[in-house]
Structures are given as structure tokens and as C-alpha cells.
Amino acid sequence: MQSVLSSLRNTVIAGFVAAVVVIVVVGIFVSWPSFNESWWAFLFRWLHVISGIMWIGHLWYFNFTQIPTMPKIPDELKPAVGKFIAPAALFWFRWGAMATIVTGLILAGMNRYIGDALALGITDGGISTPIGIGMWLGIIMWFNVWFIIWPMQKKALGLVEADADTKKKAARTAMLFSRTNTLLSIPMLYCMIAQSHGGFL
Template sequence: MDAIVWEWVNFMLRWLHVITAIAWIGSSFYFVHLDASLRRREGLPKGTHGEAWQIHGGGFYHMVKYNVAPAQMPDELTWFKWEAYATWISGFFLLVVLYYRGADLFLTDQTVMELSQWQAIAISAGSLVLGWVVYDRLCKSPVGRNDTALILTGFALLVLAAWGFSEVFSGRGAMLQVGALIGTMMAANVAHTIIPNQKKVVADLLAGRSPDPALGKEAKQRSMHNNYLTLPVLFLMVSNHYPLAFGTGHVPEIVALVLVVGATIRHFFNSRHAGKPTPWWTWGVAVAGVAGIIWLSALGPNADAVAATGNGAEPVEFAQAEEVILTRCSMCHAEMPAWEGLPAPPRGVRLDTPEEIQRHAGQIRLQAVLSDAMPPGNITMITPEERRVLAAWTNRAN
């Protein structure tokens, strides 16, 4: 019964996380689009940056942005913060329920580094705090006054973090950890910079003081960081479902390419919304980046074993592959899993009969040959020789 309850807790948290993320990303994309589409026209109130007319749902909307703040505080003001907070909170609880609770399966890999569950959790949680502090201090340093230098330095630090995580966690855990770090930075931008700066502006208006323009400039810089990081963080969060993304031993390189691809796609749309010349080159960069990711995924940890299964290779009988699978996989992938906490075989995949093994040959090749995704965290200590057996058999079976 406990396993069933935890499975539904996982499901409900994932559902909540997706809902709140949609709300946060939607509002973020909308306001960046609105800010880029503002145009200056005669007759606008003093101190305004520009206006935009929009139509949606059968109604017309007239948007006006002030450079710093209006002359007096309006009676009603809508704050956009709870979407970010709810997304991070639900995501952190999902991290706890899935990755911290199941650290031996999803977070660690004893062949990468021998870690206890609590050691892995401490490194994971501590790196989220440390990552935010380093990023925040970087933004407030002299480097932060130059957007280009800040972007390049931040990019290098994220790739370095990806390399560090890949030296500590499983590929799945490392990819997820980079996503959690970026998500933490984004949510902390809202909680510790954007909203506090907006509150200072409101307090100045209520006190009859002129707000400091630097507050708005700093908040906008962090908001743009969030905008350009949104697509990469979505890739990293979804990657745990795709073994060729996390299980081929190239986490830092793939993270680097994803950061570039996501940022160039956002640059294309931001430029279009601003009425600037259309940067069609961004799609060339994006396609090249995706091609690079696919190429890296083909250079998996078992590439030599795959190459050795071509024409003329010594055949492997099904019985040899079956022995490996029953020894290393079927304790989870069985009608009644023997692994504690699993109420049913993951994704409904059973590997406890010859017929089921034959039927899932393609998935076995993807998960255990073309990548090291399975067994998760190599919890059953499958050997390279056993993977070569699976490579040879699945090559014939497919």
C-alpha cells in the first residue's frame, strides 16, 4: 500500500509541477514579448517607455510601460511571483520524492563514485545553494556590468557544474541536477532580486520619493536571464525520460549544446517581437547544435561493443542474453517486482519470460547497449562483457 501511495504522490507532484511551470513560463514569455513590442508614440504619459495594443479573446488591450514607475501608486497592482515560487517548491518536493528517496536508483552510480544516500543528497542540495550564491555574486560583481562577459562566464560555470555533477552522480542524476540548479537560479532571481526591487520601487512611490532606476535595470537583467534559460531547463528536466540524452557519457557536452540551442531559439523570437531584422541564422545554429547532440549520443559508452557486432561477429545465442537479463534486469521488470518499493514493473515492461524479452529487444538495446540508462545507476552491477552480449544479441534480434 505504501508503494501505491508514493507512486500517486509522485504523480500528483509531477502534475502540479507541470501546471505551475506552464503558468510561470507563459507569463515570462508574455512579458518579454510585451516589453519587446512596445513602441513610442506621441501623447503618451510622462516617463513612459512605450505602448502596445493587443487583441485576445474578443477584447482589445492597451498596454503602457513606465521607464521606472508612474507618478503615483495605482489602487490595484498585480504581482507575478507565485508562479515562480510554486514551480520551484513543487519541483523541489518532486526531487525529494523521486531522486532523494530513490537515490540509489536515480541519483547515484557506484561505478562513478561510491556515495551513500545521504552523501548524495547533501551534495545535491548543497550545490543548489552554492550555485545560486556564486551566480548572484557574479551578477553583482564588475563582470555583471557587461552583459556579454556575464553570459559567457555564466555559460562556462554551468558547463563546469555539469562536468562536476557527471563526476559524482549517474548520468540521469547529473542532467537532472543541472536542471535543478538552473531552476533554482531562476526562482531565486524572482524571490531575491526581481520582487524585492519591485517592492523598493513601490515603497518609494508610497513615500513620495523618486525610485532608483538601477532597481528596474537589475530586475530586467535577471528577468532576461530567466527568459534565455527557460528552454534549456525544460530540456534538462525532460531528459530523464530519454536515455540517449543522459546515458551516453557526454553530459557536459550535451548541456553546453543545449544552452546554446535554447538561447539562440529564444533570441530569434525576442528579436522578432522587438521588430528587429529576423536572425534566421539562429535556426542554423539550433539545427547544428541538435545534430551535435545526436552525434554525441551515438558515441555511447558501449560504442565499441556495438561496432563489434557487425558482419562476421561471433553470434550470441538467446540463452546467453536471457541469462544476463534475468540476472540484471528481471528483479524489477517482473510481474511481481522483487525490488522494494516497486508496486509494478517500471513502465509496464516485463523481462521475466522469453517471450517478453524478445518483445522488448529494441528497448533493451536502447536502454542497456546504446546507453547506460539501465540498470539505473548500474544498481545490479552489470559488466561491460554482459553489455557486449546484449549488444550482439539485440543486433540480431532487431
């Protein structure tokens, strides 16, 4: 067991193996999944949720932990955060965002609501579902990650050439858009959960 838990890669593989074991155990004692279109849609929903946890978890880590704590860290220790921790966290942050958006769009396509959702599900009676609002908030957040936050962070962290003034401005811009995404994540998560559990049709 120690060899599994000592390696993140092995831990994640073991987690997916454990999920397969749960599927088999439930199949034997309760009922097997039908592995039809609905099951595949469920699988993509599960992957969408896992990806979203990776994304929003890192977003909230940056905003609730790293950014507020940085001023308290002694100057001689700050380079370790900027050189090692932040680039690694940004990797999982941006690819979590990409996986979330891709699995979400696949899921919406499989469930045949992608057009209605992207059009905000507007009917004569108004907005019929919150999922479209949630999707657009997620798309805006994904855009911010890939086209504003990540390019600015590359400058701020010195991953691309930039002078001191540019680095400072880039760090500020990245922080403001990261805070924007934190703000948007709260109504976005409401919309996503409300679709299935909030009494909406």
C-alpha cells in the same frame, strides 16, 4: 457554462473538476490509479508542470510581449500597465515560481533523487543526469525572482518609496535579471524534459 467561463476562479475550479472526471472515466474504462507512492509522485509532477507553466509563461510574457511593446505604447496609457497589469502579472509570476520550486523539491524527495540531483549526479563517469543541472538552474531563477526581480520591480512600479533615479535603475536591473531568467529557462527546460524523454537513465 457562461457563469463558469465568466469567472477565472470558476474556470480554474472547473478545470480541476474536469481532471477528476478524466481520472474517473479512465479508471472505469481502462484502469484505476493505484494511489500508491508512485501515483502521489505523479500528482506532484503534474502540479510542478502546471506551476512551471504559470511561472515561465509569465516570464516569457514579460520578455516577449510587455517589455518590447512598452516603448510603442502612448505615454498617457503607460500608467495603466504599470499600475494594473504589471503588478497582477508579477503576483502570478512570483507565486508560480514559488509553487514550481516547492513542488519540484517535494517531487525530487519523493522520487529519492534530491541529494544526487543537487550534487549534480556526479559519478566517476561524469554527470549521470541532466535533472540536477535543471534543478540548479531553476533554483537560480527562483532566487532571481524573489530576491532581485521582485524587490526591483516594487521600486520601479512605485509600490515602495523610491526617487526617479532609483526607479530607473531598479527597472533596468529587473529587466536584466528577467532576461537572465529567460536565457536560463531554455537550457533548464531542456534538462527537465531530457530527464524523461531524452534517452537519459
